[in-house]
Amino acid sequence: MATPAGWAAGRLYEEVLAVSTLRFLGAAGTVTGSRFLIESGRQRILVDCGMYQGDAALRRRNWRPFPVDPTSIDAVVITHAHLDHIGLLPRIAREGYRGPVYCSPHTAQLARIVLTDAAHLQEEDARYAVRHRYSRHDPPLPLYTHTDAARSLELLRPTPFGTPVSIGGEMTATLHRAGHILGSACVAIDTGSDGTVLFSGDLGRTDHPLLRPPGPPPAADQIVIESTYGNRRHPLSDLAAEAALINSALQRGGSVLIPCFAIDRTEILLVRLAEMISAGMLPPVPVHVDSPMALAALEVYRQAARDRSPELRPAILNAATDPFDPGELHLARTVEESARLNHPRQPCIILSAAGMATGGRVVHHLLAQLPDPRNLVLLPGYQVPGTRGANLLAGATAIKAYGQYVPVRAQVVGLGEFSAHADADAVLTWLSLAPAAPATCFVVHGEPDASATLAHRIRQQLDWCTVVPREDERVTIRPGHDPGRANEIDTDHPGNLSGQLTRPQARP
Structure with a gap:
């Protein structure tokens, strides 16, 4: 469980290492709860701030203390307006986050609808539970309220596709069309000297009946790819x-x-x-x-x-x-x-x-x-x-x-x-359009079998270094495409100064 002392230790850990890191705060080992933290120098950037959805065990994660102190986050960048990507924005706003939330213009419009509705439903469910006495909690409370949602919506900063925006220090964020829902984006975070991380968000289908297909991926040193349909092909429409x-x-x-x-x-x-x-x-x-x-x-x-x-x-x-x-x-x-x-x-x-x-x-x-x-x-x-x-x-x-x-x-x-998600074949095709192989491809946002299957196909078909990260795992962000460079940090105890860099092994 995160504590204020743990938050401070995590920031100190990053400064001691003096490298940019990527931490998988959610959507690792499961489809929902998309949250990724980039730390570079003294800057902390959160990509997506999603809720967990699914069974009770997953939903209970939404009530845990946030993994890092929200007041220590410098900026948030959102891929699109689904709850599993934006649903905890009101939570971090209630806990003190006051920085910008960058997203596409249509995502800003839809986020206002989604978060207002989510707060309303949670308040209504809490009231219904009180009336009918079916909750184990006394009194039943919503995860957040209309007031929290309104506070988070004040932070939205609409950003057009294809235009880099400064998000703190040397870092910039650029949104690229993802074709999943209106406003959906792939997000490229350029850390400056340590390289670029590309987050696919939810990748859309090439045959979406309403939206144009995703654009090709830009060059990136690391790619974080979704795998919702990583082990399946979509059936033909009939x-x-x-x-x-x-x-x-x-x-x-x-x-x-x-x-x-x-x-x-x-x-x-x-x-x-x-x-x-x-x-x-x-x-x-x-x-x-x-x-x-x-x-x-x-x-x-x-x-x-x-x-x-x-x-x-x-x-x-x-x-x-x-x-x-x-x-x-x-x-x-x-x-x-x-x-x-x-x-x-x-x-x-x-x-x-x-x-x-x-x-x-x-x-x-x-x-x-x-x-x-x-x-x-x-x-x-x-x-x-x-x-x-x-x-x-x-x-x-x-x-x-x-x-x-x-x-x-x-x-x-x-x-x-x-489904509005790209299937496994479409994801492979999209990745194959990358200008160069990334140093590492991280497979997230899928059930374990879907993520493992997609990772195997990427390794076999593209010959990329491909990893299915663990929840709360931290990796370094390095420029270039040297396959001999180690990029994993031991994170059995995230934020603990005893974590050690994994040494590269000699290649045969």
Whole structure:
């Protein structure tokens, strides 16, 4: 557990070594909790400040003391606006962080939506737990509040793609288009004399229906690459099969409930449903979007299209009508409108957040609709182990929410082709476009098997030095591409001055 004394020792440790280091504070050994710390001289830069999501053991990590003193951080750079990359910004703001938070302009817009909504949901869940007495904590408290979220949002500093910005000392940060969600970026941190570290963030798909694909990676001495789909390939999209699945549920008088991420996934699904209906694959049917965050994000995407954002594909920019309207689009803005969707009066399609059914209005819809075998629950994209979405895909016969269990009788189907992450083949292709091999490639942001599989493929296909780092591991940042140079520091006790540099071994 971190302590103020440990924070001070960590800073002293860095100054004694007089080298730049990279520390993996999160997203190592798991998909979520993206947090990486660069220390160079007296500067501390945090790349991403994400929450852990998934099972209870992972979520409890969000309550641990922050690994370093937030007041010692000089700047934060954010890759994109998903909670597992920005969800603890309010926490460090509450604990005294007052520095800048650099991100792309669209990420700044979406972060305001995401963090405000996250604070609201946490406060609501705490109040619900008090009323229904299902929490083991007395009293139940939110991880952070609206006030904390508002304080963190004041720190946002929108930064355009491709423009280096000074972030302290010799260091600069440059954002490059990642194509994952609107505003998503790969982040290159140039430490000056010690070299450059490139963070992929969440890398988008080359066939994303709304966004232009990621640009090629810039030159870097170290690359930190995500591995969410590191052991998988995306299935080919099959509009006809998807439409048949939805039609079957509608014809038996059921509703189609789609838990989906409020940002990007909702927009993708609306465009896909519009294609199906215009092609006659689906009958005109009411399509409800039920998530305050999704509605706000939808307006950001619509405005980006009106502004002809270069992040969007020409097909979206040049659409003759609103590409996000399937024809009978209904936006559920109030709690009363949402409650009526628990038991729809006619067959319909409901898109509701959150995407892994971890919270939000979709949980109430699941409790109401899972017991009815006429209904269909579609789970598009990756489901973190331990979430309700993952449990449903694994064949759970009952799920628990708000202190109660309900039986699962509805049809449950996963649709992996809707993921906004690059799959393993696409990640390898993107890495192969790097101008030169990095000294080290670090594989993060994946389940253990996915990370290990991707690391093996990178070693085999690109012949790069590739490592799956441990949580809280620290490595040195060195310029150049000398494979004989050691770059690992013993971090069994991070911040302890007894840590030793690993000596390079003679090569045969």
